[in-house]
Amino acid sequence: MTDDGERIVLLRFVERFALVLREAGMPPMPARVLAYALADDADRYTAGDLARGLDVSPAAISGAVRQLVQVGLLTRQREPGTRSDLYVLDDRDLWSRFMASELQALQRFVTAAEDGIEVLGLDRPGGRRLAETRDFLAFLHAELSDAVARWPAERDRRAAAHGT
Amino acid sequence: MTDDGERIVLLRFVERFALVLREAGMPPMPARVLAYALADDADRYTAGDLARGLDVSPAAISGAVRQLVQVGLLTRQREPGTRSDLYVLDDRDLWSRFMASELQALQRFVTAAEDGIEVLGLDRPGGRRLAETRDFLAFLHAELSDAVARWPAERDRRAAAHGT
DNA sequence: CACATACTTCACAAACTTATGAAATCCGAG
DNA sequence: CTCGGATTTCATAAGTTTGTGAAGTATGTG
The missing domain is CATH 1.10.10.10 (Winged helix-like DNA-binding domain superfamily/Winged helix DNA-binding domain)
Structure with a gap:
């Protein structure tokens, strides 16, 4: 400063x-x-x-x-x-690394839902709700992982576009 | 129970x-x-x-x-x-609604970075780091919004696949 | 080897959060 | 209109988190 x-x-x-x-x-x-x-x-x-x-x-x-x-x-x-x-502060990929730990948290979420399904069973409303929860969270995890993985290339693509 | x-x-x-x-x-x-x-x-x-x-x-x-x-x-x-x-607990789209509030939080993140860029300027290392932060967070926000929006259709598609 | 500087650990005080019991409020029933 | 059950509000006690000062530890310097 x-x-x-x-x-x-x-x-x-x-x-x-x-x-x-x-x-x-x-x-x-x-x-x-x-x-x-x-x-x-x-x-x-x-x-x-x-x-x-x-x-x-x-x-x-x-x-x-x-x-x-x-x-x-x-x-x-x-x-x-x-x-x-x-x-x-290694700013290259800083936020990808940050997201990696967020993704781990999301994975724990999925696991918790899975454990619940196991003890409750799928033949009860509670179990079915948990199953839908698990499905959504797993979907989100996959989408987020994908997005985070795509970011470096996307950023470079944008930088190149600006540079020309 | x-x-x-x-x-x-x-x-x-x-x-x-x-x-x-x-x-x-x-x-x-x-x-x-x-x-x-x-x-x-x-x-x-x-x-x-x-x-x-x-x-x-x-x-x-x-x-x-x-x-x-x-x-x-x-x-x-x-x-x-x-x-x-x-x-x-309106379980239909429960998690989409949950994510909507998470997305708002992410948006506040973007805004905070933006405000920082404004006061620091892009001609300084700190400002440039913030700009990259903002770009990543905005990208993530877009990707997440998209994923959340796609989920209902995706879920129904899966249900249909299982049903046949 | 003794010293000085920089960092870490530890015990504690302050601030904040959380959940409770008790009192107040609300609302339909008789 | 009063009663009774249910919920909300409020003050408070218990627990947790946070950041500090002081003491301790490590390390390069003279």
């Missing part, structure tokens, strides 16, 4: 974007860190950069980056001869 | 399914009510039915059904000459 006014604008955006991420189930601090890493101009951050940039305690960053690394949204790098890890 | 053993099995399933719904962002009590209405055999419930069936306080049901009606997953009906509202 270039100056203080810009920084305030950035932080306001970070909070707004993080809010949406939180509504999608992400804990507050990881959401803020992700939004900040996305919107600020640097492409690598130490934990300290993030703490100062977001004006939160280093302790909060520590937990947040651990979770983000865990789910693959941030990667940890160590530059030889330096004391701190560097956190990189 | 036919007997007590079955009821325990049902409630266990309800908790498991509700857990998945909660992980998807739904508050606990609405998640339980939805799972119960889905898996139990009745197709209409009074608030009292739900309270007794789930063994929770009527107060908890009151709040839960309000939220579910709000998002369109449950509809309220009033039988003439009766004291209680009836809650109906």
Whole structure:
């Protein structure tokens, strides 16, 4: 960021974007860190950069980056001869990776419905409703996987179209 | 449900399914009510039915059904000459309606990214990352809308295939 | 080897969420 | 009009989550 006014604008955006991420189930601090890493101009951050940039305690960053690394949204790098890890938001395919974990959640959904069908049986209204639920969720999972897989090619196609 | 053993099995399933719904962002009590209405055999419930069936306080049901009606997953009906509202899980297209609200959330996501691009500008790495985020999310929104719209026909096609 | 810097872990305080019991409200029946 | 059953509202207690400061740990530097 270039100056203080810009920084305030950035932080306001970070909070707004993080809010949406939180509504999608992400804990507050990881959401803020992700939004900040996305919107600020640097492409690598130490934990300290993030703490100062977001004006939160280093302790909060520590937990947040651990979770983000865990789910693959941030990667940890160590530059030889330096004391701190560097956190990189690998923006190429970032959202595909994000969706991969959402797809896993959807799959758990399908499994839960399946287990219900097993114990209830298909000869009861409840079981039949669960079967339709399972079918829809499975359909959605397939469609989403497909869409996510198609995105990189689609993006490049669009970029090429703009470039000409 | 036919007997007590079955009821325990049902409630266990309800908790498991509700857990998945909660992980998807739904508050606990609405998640339980939805799972119960889905898996139990009745197709209409009074608030009292739900309270007794789930063994929770009527107060908890009151709040839960309000939220579910709000998002369109449950509809309220009033039988003439009766004291209680009836809650109906309109299972036809239930999940399409569920997805409609998810799609709205996704749209808010797109909007948030868009606002960020506006304040940051496209001439900075942060702005460019946000632009790619917006493009992906918009793509996903379109693909999902499309898939949801195709589902009813797809389901009927499958049913017909099985029937022959 | 001692030091300084950067990060992590831990215990805790504050804020928020959740579900309850009790009281208030609603509405049809007699 | 009053009664009675059912639901809703409200205050509250219990539980959970969140982020902090302080102490501890690791690592490169002089």
